[in-house]
Amino acid sequence: MPAAPIAHAEDLAAFVDASPSSYHAATEVARRLQDAGFVALDETQAWPHEPGRYLVVRDGALIAWVVPSAATTTTPVRVFGAHTDSPGFKLKPQPTTGRLGWLQAGVEVYGGPLLNSWLDRELRLAGRLVLDDGTEVLADSGPLLRLPQLAIHLDREANERFALDKQAHTQPVWGLGAPESADLLGELAGSAGVDAARIRGYDLVTADSARGAVFGREDAFFAAGRLDDLASVHAGTVAMSALGSDLDSDHIPVLAVFDHEEIGSATRSGAAGPFLEDVLERIGLALGADRGERMRALASSWCVSSDVGHSVHPNYPGKHDPQVRPVLGSGPILKINANQRYSTDGVGAAAWHGWCEAAGVTSQEFVSNNTVPCGSTIGPITATRLGIRTVDVGIPILSMHSARELAGTSDLYDLTRVAERFFRG
Template identity: 45%
Template structure:
């Protein structure tokens, strides 16, 4: 598949995935086409040699795996980790309020978005609702408003004269509520909002108990640049890495069989620290690897041997050099768009890379015919982190942090290079096939 087709496939994947719950559903749809079997954590697992399986925890984290040809103690696990969530705005429990006849939705900031980029955009809602079904049991359903539903109108420059000097800033409590509708005098804002959910889901408003609703940008992804060499969309951080890992494991040459057991782990809650039962700091991946070991009669010392032979590639996007802001970068570690995936290094272990894991990833790049770059953050600026150090420490296995270079990370509209996505897929395939 050409680099452009790979990216179009990515943009379609992102546009179908406006929330972590939808992202996992999109992954499941791909797995079904490749005959993966969904497993229940509460059931016993009858794993078959070279079988294809996956587990979903709480609808927004997923671990998929392909059982290797060799026993685990001989070949170990090869793992790609990424995350399904992106920074943004979430709807509060008491969702709607009324001010001067306008219904507004109360929002809470999730992670570290660039809030200014949410203003004057065509916004809507997606996520899941929890409700009581006809048998009185608690159930959940994904929901998505396709039409433009919300907006955060900017203040006119005549009322904010220094905006171009001081930057656009929003008070997170008072200035972020999103405008939804004009209310008639007899309408109350919260019942009005719940009636919208009823109309969308087909579930009676009285039965809807709670929700996890993500604000998303309805504008679809697009190519741009003089040669259409760049692409833009929301949630590139980090659905682009999820997509690359998924494409790697679903490649027919990979699925035809490898010695190691192959794993892709895509976690929710990375943007808020991963501390949850479905995040990388929780037990999900550790539980899954342990269950694979038990189902393949790999226990005790043999399981420890399997972990000792394992390797984790933590895939998360990287900061591409933007020449308008040269002082934001270490001048000796500028990474460029369309010049290959980035190995991320930090002495404070904000990234999991070290010399041996760096060298191994560089070797896979060379074998795949893929260029690579190395990134180190400015020493006088705080460095972000990834799931890499967390998962590596939890499991006790070697890891490397990598990702494709991108611009405007945590904006509602991010950009990256067309060639890089194909490069990353190619090297991840090589990692799995090695």
């Protein structure tokens, strides 16, 4: 494996480690882009009218853009979209529970995690704390929790049949003692350096604490938690960071990373909410565009919706299309569905293959087996909300929605190369 893809994967490992929650992910993207010269804006303030590089954060989502000096009222946008959240567990109200001498955390299933993959792992609890004065503070417990599996001696049929009750079997342990003598939120407050008595609200999720790693023959594999969809968020961030302030372009590059994709996107920071539309409208207003000019700009714009897809699984080949079988290490994927669960059409496919060719990257195609229901992405939502021509892409992985997912090292690097080509035009 060449050095560049490995270095890229190691940087992704650091990015994932810094992003145990969507709020941490948005903060880490903002930090990296600000280091690259982007200016953070506040939605409650007036925005500048000058060309430049800007970003805005809304909860666990972020949008960044570059306005070239040649931009006009009808300059189109090129949006690279992804999402910051991942399946797992979210902390419930009154979260300090337990029995029989064990301290446990009351959690609720978030999205569609592969439940058994969360067993016997050291888990972090991370997210935001909201204090009595409205201040939002990021918190990360580090390795604190574990979902211990029942021993084979106590369930001799575990290897023949295995199912977890989403309530009874998914409450992780985090210590020993009586619940009335402990305070899980106090543990989080201590890690964030705040007084637990000041906490008035919180959004906290579990995350695998193990760091991502390159491994396998010729370093072909990369495994980490939350690759769905931090792999795409990282690719877009690296590509956007590479754009200089003197960008000579006939379009406006936009990075849009949304929250809550795993639960339907219907939130103020999700793709079904108004965030992207709000930002694009304010960009147009700053350029002096009226509504007609903004509509003209959108009509010639593009969105690349990037999310992970399924690699063919060597142990379950019957779950995949018999002909279209993407595999790790053979390039990013173009995602296609006849019922528009993915937004790709013939025009989008042609454009994607053109960007890949310009970047020197080989692409694969993905389509589901007719008997296996197809998931969806932010792509159809974005296309529906804004009317922007949208194409769905990503990287192939195994173990999707597991606590630790598997990608191809070279695919991660290649997706970033295509993202940068897309941004540059």
